[in-house]
Amino acid sequence: MICLPDLFRYWANFRPDDEAVVCEETRYTWRALIAAAEGVAAELQERGVQPGDRVAILLPNCAEWAVAYVGLSLAGAALVPLNPRFGSFELEAIAENADCAALVTTPAAGRSLAAHFALDGAETEDTLVIASPAARALPPTPFARAAASGALARQVATSPDQLAAIFYTSGSTGLPKGTMQTHATVAAFLMGYILSLKFTSDDRALIVAPLAFTGGCLSLLVPMLAIGACAIIEPAVDPERILHRIESERATFMTMVPAIWERLPEVPGWADADLSSLRVAMTGGAPVSRELLARFRAKGVRIRQVYGCTELGAMGCTPPEDLAMARPETVGFPQVTLEARVVHDGRDCAPGETGEIWVRGPQVMRGYWRDEAQTAAAFADGWFRTGDLVTRDEAGVITVVDRLKNMVISGGVNIYPAEIERALASLPMIAECGVFGAPDPRWGEKVVALVHGPEAIDPDALRATLRELLGPLKTPREIVVSPAPLPKTVTNKIARTELPALYATLSIPPAD
Structure with a gap:
């Protein structure tokens, strides 16, 4: 089997004078x-x-x-x-x-x-x-x-x-867990990834995500190096510079979290920017509004929502382009190197029923480094239990519902924050949102939404709108407006673990 070092040396012989890595003024x-x-x-x-x-x-x-x-x-x-x-x-x-x-x-x-x-x-x-x-x-x-x-x-x-x-x-x-990727698991991931997105040696990936994570390294840098293409590395997240680099470097491939995609249309030069080179654009990790997708589609950029996790080597499900445009809330199908099940209480779910996605295949990690107990807990009969809740329809199309640990149980009813966040993200007055469960003496838990926007937000009016979109059962019992942007993780996702503390701070009555 050919491993990555063999491929790297091959491309040095086969394409010696083509660009492999670009970062600012440095070009290799x-x-x-x-x-x-x-x-x-x-x-x-x-x-x-x-x-x-x-x-x-x-x-x-x-x-x-x-x-x-x-x-x-x-x-x-x-x-x-x-x-x-x-x-x-x-x-x-x-x-x-x-x-x-x-x-x-x-x-x-x-x-x-x-x-x-x-x-x-x-x-x-x-x-x-x-x-x-x-x-x-x-x-x-x-x-x-x-x-x-x-x-x-x-x-x-x-x-x-x-x-x-x-x-x-x-x-x-808790403490970080080390996911073990062998040369075989990486090769399997790359095969499924490259086939699904039709990458070639002529592609040029603009890398904004930190290379320290699978999203930057294994989803972007490694595929480009493996196929003899070019990796354009950005040292920091700068929306104005990103827009310029797409044009000047003729980038063909990008994947970013929604929070960064949302900032591009706001920078000077957006109206005249030429994004025609961008063949593959992807996002994931948070809800994406149809309005944002439409703004990019008007410039010829078709953003697809994808699904993955560290244990899968990065990407697990990718939608074909036509499906992504028709049903942007879906993440499509498992890669060819993965099998998937949707499981609830040990049984396979019926089409449309919410359950945890279990996967197996040659691209799944070999386990957690030096942690046999966590490895054993993560697998069931050879299937990796992702902890992510999804539905799958009759055609096999997968839609991510939420993380299992994020689920709120209010009055005995399962409520998924990501579903509420998708509804909030569709509203023009909402720039950022985070939904979670807070203790409630009557219902066990209540749904709380923290929101931030560019203009004043009326919580009562917003709640009325959500009742129309979600129905009364899933509408947050409490909506709190944050005057500042919501806290982020190092990967620019909403920091869910910090939301309860922010909610507690914002809920303190002002001093007389």
Whole structure:
């Protein structure tokens, strides 16, 4: 079986002068990318990194991130991406769990891991370095020196069952869990993904999502590198710049959370922007309004809503383009490398009935790193239990309802916040919304909606509108207007765990 390092070297020979990675003013051809990556791989091997060892990258989005990733792959190591926006508690927990053999970072970014890696001796706090575990007492090597060394790594055999990456979940429900992706699971994911979206070597992906997450790395960077295409990496979320880069780089592929898509039509130059190159546009993780979809469709951009999770390697379901336009609330069908069931109380659901989506197939993670108990709890007879609630119709089309843990039980009735959020998102006065359950002495739980908009919102009028859209049973019993935007996670999704605290703060009566 051909593994990723084989593909990377292949494209350096087959398309040496074509662009592989672009970030701001830095442009790597395939020849230059592999030359730099070989130097990084040789340095890792010199530091004792063996095939199957873990190597962490703790950097913001940058061209060096891609070089480091390809380099560690050539050395036979497994990627452990770390997000610079994580706090020290989360970073240290991951470092201890992953037990990495090397770290690519800057002393400033890696300060919270100084007890784990030897970072002293760098020229400046912002010098990009390759560091070894503190116990080895090796001074760090400047990344630029390794990349420019011209050294060639020892070629190592990579097997399909060898670990390719550990992607850690966000930790919103506790300590981060490391999902194990082998070269075989990554290859299976890529096959289904590339087939469903018809990617070719001529595609150019504009990457806005953090590379530290599967949404940026495995959904965007890795597919482009695997097929010899081009990854255009953005260092930060800047809507005006994103709009410009779509035009100037002739981007063909983007995936962003709804909160970022929503900001593009508001920037100067939107009316005259040429987005005709954008062939594949995707979103997920939150409801998307039909109004937003219509604004992009008017400019020739067809945004599809997709479904995935870290344990699936990123993407799980994708709708064909025509289905996405006709029924934008659906996420289509499982990838060809996945089977899916919709299950409730241990039985398969009837068409249209809400249940948890269970999946199995070669792209599903091999388990949680060094956590047999969590792995066992996540699977049932070989099926991965996603924790996501969906419906599936007679034609097999899947619609995401909500996360199982988000479900509100009010008066014995199951109510799904995402359904209410979709209704709210369809209203022009709502810019952001978050729905959750709060304790209620009569009903057990009550549905609360926190909303934010560009203009004044009348909660009573909004409730009346929702009664028309949702009926009285699902209409929030309480609607609270936030004067500021709602809290976000590091991936720009609404931070659900922070909503109850914000609700409590906004509900305090003003002092006399």
